[in-house]
Amino acid sequence: MYEEATEILFFCPRWGSAHIPWPVFARKVKEAGYDGVETDVPFDVQQREEMLQSLEDHKLLLIAQHWETTDPNFESHLDEYTGRIAYLASVRPLLINSQTGKDHFSFHENRLLLQSAHHIAKTMGVPVYHETHRGKFSFAAHTTKAFIGSDPALSLTFDVSHWCAVAESLLDDQEEAVAMAIDRTKHVHARVGHAQGAQVTDPRSGIYSAALEFHLACWDKIVALNRRKEEPMLTFTMEFGPAPYMVQDPFTQQPLADQWELNLFMKKLLSERYEKNALLV
Structure with missing residues (x-):
């Protein structure tokens, strides 16, 4: 059992x-008991200030999210990426998820992008964590x-749901790679994937009990490891998404579940699981 540190x-x-x-x-988020919001940050000054003011009014923390840089030309991509990460750091979020x-x-090329982010994090004093995500440098465990x-x-944002989809498995044959990622995890995206997709219905x-238990086992290890290291903080974003991540009825196009309710379910499950802030492993 570990001391209450994280x-x-x-x-x-x-x-x-x-x-x-x-x-x-922001009011809805606060009333639901969240500590903050994870979001991209608009360049439009009025939109940005409205966002920041709303978060401040409700005493919500900000995790700034980067996902927009998609240029296939590497040099252009590097320039855009560097500028966008620096911009996110300028609003002084708790951290950047990239x-x-x-x-x-x-x-x-991907190493150059990581080095660019490392430099910005060091010079601007805002940590940058890199998400395990399809289509990115970190698209698969191996x-x-x-x-x-x-x-x-x-340092990683751990979203193992993507790796399950890529590998068409719960990664039981890639335990070493998963363990290495867990050791570097500072932020978690709490969505449950499965062997055929990045989000269960x-x-x-x-x-989906086997998929849920696999994800919980990974998150338990992350929590335990951060406590063992006496890290002051570990962050989770509830990451069930809307359509097309959310399965829709093929004829009515209505989602088969409610995104807000699923994320509240995950928040309640994890907060109760870790509320005593001590975990046996």
Whole structure:
């Protein structure tokens, strides 16, 4: 059993709620018991200030999210990426979660992007964590393993749901790579994937019990490891998303579950699981 050292904070995604005005959304998030919001940051000054003011009014923390850089030309991509990460750091978020690079960039090119983020994090004093995500440098467990082995400064946002989809498995044959990623994890995206996709229809259904238990086992290890290291804080964002992540009825196009309810379910499950702030492993 570990000492009470690591504060666990829960964040709500803006993803799926961008149609709700910021003052209304921030109040809803606060009333639901979240500690903050994870979102991209608009360049429009008025929109940005409304967002920041709404978060401040409701005493909500900000995790700034980067996902927008998609240019296939590496040099252009690097310039845009560097500028965007620096911009996110300028609003002084708690941390930056970055979907970094491209799966088709070379190892060297993706390393240059990671080095750019490391430099910004060091000079601007805002940590940058890199999300395990399809289409990015970290699209699969085995490829991310190589980056971890070559970069002692690399810190991750752990979203293992993507790796399940890529590998068409619950990664029982890649335990070493998963363990290496867990050791570098500073932030978690709490969505449940399965062997055929990055999001189960509803984690409350028994047909997804094996997938849920796998994800919980990974998150338990992350919590235990951060407590063992006496890290002051570990953050979770509830990351069930809207359509097309959310399965829709093919004829009515209505979602088969409610995104807000699924994320509240995950928040309640994890907060109760870790509330005593001590875990036996």
